[in-house]
Amino acid sequence: MALTNTAGQSTAVRxxxxxxxxxxxxxxxxxxxxxxxxxxxxxxxxxxxxxxTIILSFQSLNLTDPLNNQWVGLGNYGKxxxxxxxxxxxxVRFSILFSVCATVIxxxxxxxxxxxxxxxxxxxxxxxxxxxxxWVIPYVVVSYLFFYMFNxxxxxxxxxxxxxxxxxxxxxxxxxxxxxGTGQLAAVATIFAAIWNxxxxxxxxxxxGLQTIPQDLLDAATVDGAGAWGRFWHVTVPGxxxxxxxxxxLMFIWSLNEFAIIWAMTNGGPGDATxxxxxxxxxxxxxxxxxxxxATMGVLWLLMLLVFTYxxxxxxxxxxxxx
Amino acid sequence: MSKHLxxxxxxxxxxxxxxxxxxxxxxxVRAGARMTKGVRTRRLKLSRVLIYIALAVLLIYAFFPTxxxxxxxxxxxLEAFQNPPTWWPHAPTLYSYQILPQDQQGFVQYFKxxxxxSIFTTFLTLLAATPAGYVLSxxxxxxxxxxxxxxxxxxxxxxxxxxxxxxxxxxQLHLLNTYPALILSFTTFSLPxxxxxxxxxxxxxxxxLEDAARVDGMGRVGVLWxxxxxxxxxxxxxxxxxxxxxxxxxLLYALTLTSSPDMRTxxxxxxxxxxGEFQDRWPDxxxxxxxxxxxxxxxxTIFQKQIVSGLTAGAIKG
Numbered sequence: 001m002a003l004t005n006t007a008g009q010s011t012a013v014r015x016x017x018x019x020x021x022x023x024x025x026x027x028x029x030x031x032x033x034x035x036x037x038x039x040x041x042x043x044x045x046x047x048x049x050x051x052x053t054i055i056l057s058f059q060s061l062n063l064t065d066p067l068n069n070q071w072v073g074l075g076n077y078g079k080x081x082x083x084x085x086x087x088x089x090x091x092v093r094f095s096i097l098f099s100v101c102a103t104v105i106x107x108x109x110x111x112x113x114x115x116x117x118x119x120x121x122x123x124x125x126x127x128x129x130x131x132x133x134x135w136v137i138p139y140v141v142v143s144y145l146f147f148y149m150f151n152x153x154x155x156x157x158x159x160x161x162x163x164x165x166x167x168x169x170x171x172x173x174x175x176x177x178x179x180x181g182t183g184q185l186a187a188v189a190t191i192f193a194a195i196w197n198x199x200x201x202x203x204x205x206x207x208x209g210l211q212t213i214p215q216d217l218l219d220a221a222t223v224d225g226a227g228a229w230g231r232f233w234h235v236t237v238p239g240x241x242x243x244x245x246x247x248x249x250l251m252f253i254w255s256l257n258e259f260a261i262i263w264a265m266t267n268g269g270p271g272d273a274t275x276x277x278x279x280x281x282x283x284x285x286x287x288x289x290x291x292x293x294x295a296t297m298g299v300l301w302l303l304m305l306l307v308f309t310y311x312x313x314x315x316x317x318x319x320x321x322x323x
Numbered sequence: 324m325s326k327h328l329x330x331x332x333x334x335x336x337x338x339x340x341x342x343x344x345x346x347x348x349x350x351x352v353r354a355g356a357r358m359t360k361g362v363r364t365r366r367l368k369l370s371r372v373l374i375y376i377a378l379a380v381l382l383i384y385a386f387f388p389t390x391x392x393x394x395x396x397x398x399x400x401l402e403a404f405q406n407p408p409t410w411w412p413h414a415p416t417l418y419s420y421q422i423l424p425q426d427q428q429g430f431v432q433y434f435k436x437x438x439x440x441s442i443f444t445t446f447l448t449l450l451a452a453t454p455a456g457y458v459l460s461x462x463x464x465x466x467x468x469x470x471x472x473x474x475x476x477x478x479x480x481x482x483x484x485x486x487x488x489x490x491x492x493x494x495q496l497h498l499l500n501t502y503p504a505l506i507l508s509f510t511t512f513s514l515p516x517x518x519x520x521x522x523x524x525x526x527x528x529x530x531x532l533e534d535a536a537r538v539d540g541m542g543r544v545g546v547l548w549x550x551x552x553x554x555x556x557x558x559x560x561x562x563x564x565x566x567x568x569x570x571x572x573x574l575l576y577a578l579t580l581t582s583s584p585d586m587r588t589x590x591x592x593x594x595x596x597x598x599g600e601f602q603d604r605w606p607d608x609x610x611x612x613x614x615x616x617x618x619x620x621x622x623x624t625i626f627q628k629q630i631v632s633g634l635t636a637g638a639i640k641g
Contacts, residue, residue, distance in 0.1 A: 028464070030543045030544070031458050031462050031464060033454075034454035034455060034457065034458045034547075035454070035455050035458055035459075035470075037450060037451035037454070037455070038451045038452065038454075038455040038514055038518060041451060041507065041510060041511045041514060042477065042511060042514060042515075045489065045492075045507055045508055045511040046477065046480075046485065046511050048488075048492070049485035049488035049489045049492055050480075050484060050485055050488070052485075052488035052491070052492070053484055053485055053487065053488045056487065056488065109381070109384070112377070112381060113381050113385070116374055116377055116378050116381065117378075119374055121374075121375075121378070127378065127382060129624070129627075130382055130385060130386050131381070131382070131385050132623070133385065133386065133389055133620070134385060134388070134389070136568070136616070136619040136620050136623045137389070137392075137616050137619075137620075138571060138572050138589065138590065138612075138615055138616060138619065139572045139574065139590065140572075140574060140589065140590040140593045140594060141392070141593075141612040141615065141616055142388075144593065144597065144608060144612065145388055145391065145392050145609070145612065146388070148391075148395065148605055148608075148609075149388065149391060153404075153406060154403075154404050154405060154406040154408055155408070156391060156408050159406070159407050159408055163407075196384075196385075196388060199385075200385075204631060204634070205634070205635065208631060208634075208635040209635075228370075253479050256481070257481045257482065257483065259483070259574055259575045260572060260573075260574035260575070260590060263574065263575075263594065264574070264590075264593070264594050277481070277483070278481070278483040278575065281483045281484075281486060282483065282486065282575065282578075282579075285486055285487045286486075286579065291487050294486070294487055295487055295488075298481070298483060298484035298485070298486065298487075299484065301481050301483070301484060302480060302481055302484045305479060305480065305481050306476070306479075308479065309475075309476050309479035309480075312475070312479060313472060313475055313476065316475060
């Protein structure tokens with residue numbers, strides 16, 4: 001095939017030098033063949049199940065009584081949205097709280113790290129390597145490690161907290177029951193573990209971004225009389241704006257769908273305290289076997305995330321235009 | 324804004340040779356014109372000290388949990404339960420590592436499963452995402468823009484939505500409790516991000532070489548294989564690393580699509596084994612944790628350069 005093309009090409013070459021589409025693997029078929037594997041996988045394993053999920057959300061399938069499956073129209077949606085079953089809004093609230101806290105704090109730590117690692121330091125590569133380790137530790141390991149560290153009887157965190165003694169003032173006199181009680185502390189613990197796992201992503205990205213900011217620009221700002229803060233605010237931040245927008249949006253949406261860290265640490269408990277959306281759908285569908293309610297929540301969650309996705313696409317498109 | 328910056332950047336770049344050799348001291352002197360020399364160096368030193376202090380604090384935060392993981396893994400069983408905890412084991416032992424190969428908790432099986440699933444997922448992802456990303460970067464055809472948008476959006480979809488339907492689908496295909504079920508689903512989940520990264524990476528590559536090869540009569544397949552593939556290797560390596568990391572970490576679908584202990588991957592095996600039956604054996608758990616972290620740490624260390632450049636070019640500049 002290649003041979004016949006070579007023969008015809010020399011005459012058909014356009015002024016720009018790039019030959020037009022041809023038949024066979026040098027034409028539209030080429031594009032089709034290269035896209036095919038991805039298409040097959042995405043349609044078969046992603047889009048087909050989504051349609052199936054949407055259908056299930058209008059039915060009343062429950063595995064405890066699978067034969068009694070009827071069309072219920074929007075009935076499931078009404079029940080879920082009015083919060084009479086499975087605490088949908090509670091999960092929305094915790095998912096967003098978890099995601100906002102994890103993203104914002106991980107971003108700030110990641111930024112601080114990136115700014116420092118961007119200075120001229122001794123053993124810079126070693127420090128950078130150490131800073132990135134949390135990122136490559138498997139989620140399940142992260143959650144068990146923090147579960148152990150937060151243990152109320154022999155955990156190191158309680159030990160450190162209870163030994164704080166500033167001239168007689170003890171902020172935490174007794175060990176905290178991290179995974180008991182009302183569950184607010186369990187939420188803090190999961191967020192803490194997530195932050196530790198996620199900040200290196202920001203460090204990596206922001207460091208790469210910082211290195212694209214020319215030193216001359218910073219020097220010029222210094223000459224103009226800008227202090228460290230002025231240089232940071234007027235040169236560094238504008239230079240990083242695109243990266244900040246993309247990484248925080250990505251991390252926010254990824255954290256909304258966090259499962260491994262929360263499930264391995266708390267199973268969504270105590271009670272429903274750390275029952276984020278993914279944990280909730282897993283519990284509803286697989287532990288309660290209420291298939292249709294789980295499907296309904298899945299569809300609603302998908303619709304909610306589409307709103308954030310819209311903003312993400314706007315950012316990426318804006319980025320493409322300025323490039 | 325960015326245009327403004329880059330033009331300014333170009334302008335200063337032209338001056339670079341001059342400023343680097345002769346102008347630099349002048350600038351520094353001008354900056355500190357009002358200060359005496361002694362004050363300036365002291366201030367510089369102080370800021371250096373502050374930077375190192377901040378670095379130390381951050382490094383303690385970043386490294387302490389890992390240290391705790393390592394330290395617990397070499398503690399004897401009872402010492403892991405001591406209150407107050409010991410910072411470094413009084414009697415360090417490798418016992419917890421030595422019993423791992425005996426496979427009491429199915430650890431070896433989990434590790435093997437994870438390795439098989441992750442390696443196949445990585446190859447399948449590369450096989451599907453590399454050509455797709457290349458096509459979406461280079462060819463303008465009808466529907467290309469909407470395809471790109473769909474892939475960008477799919478990247479953000481909550482995979483939990485299809486939890487039940489995918490389970491049903493694999494049950495109908497008799498694929499539950501098999502490697503293909505895990506490999507196919509993990510590949511699909513890592514595809515959108517991978518395609519996007521390859522596309523972004525291709526976008527940053529000049530097309531001159533490809534055009535030249537086409538003019539010289541090379542077919543499109545040849546161009547892709549001989550010209551494009553070698554120059555996008557960093558992007559491909561980064562994508563491969565991400566696919567591997569994703570499937571090494573995946574818990575939700577590993578729990579859902581497998582029920583037999585023989586088929587569990589590391590995350591599912593850990594959740595179902597250590598927290599149930601072996602809850603009280605922290606040093607064993609930590610030793611197993613260290614071992615399962617090693618493949619990723621090793622891959623990251625080896626390919627760090629490619630991963631960083633692939634990630635930044637793909638996800639950021641794309």
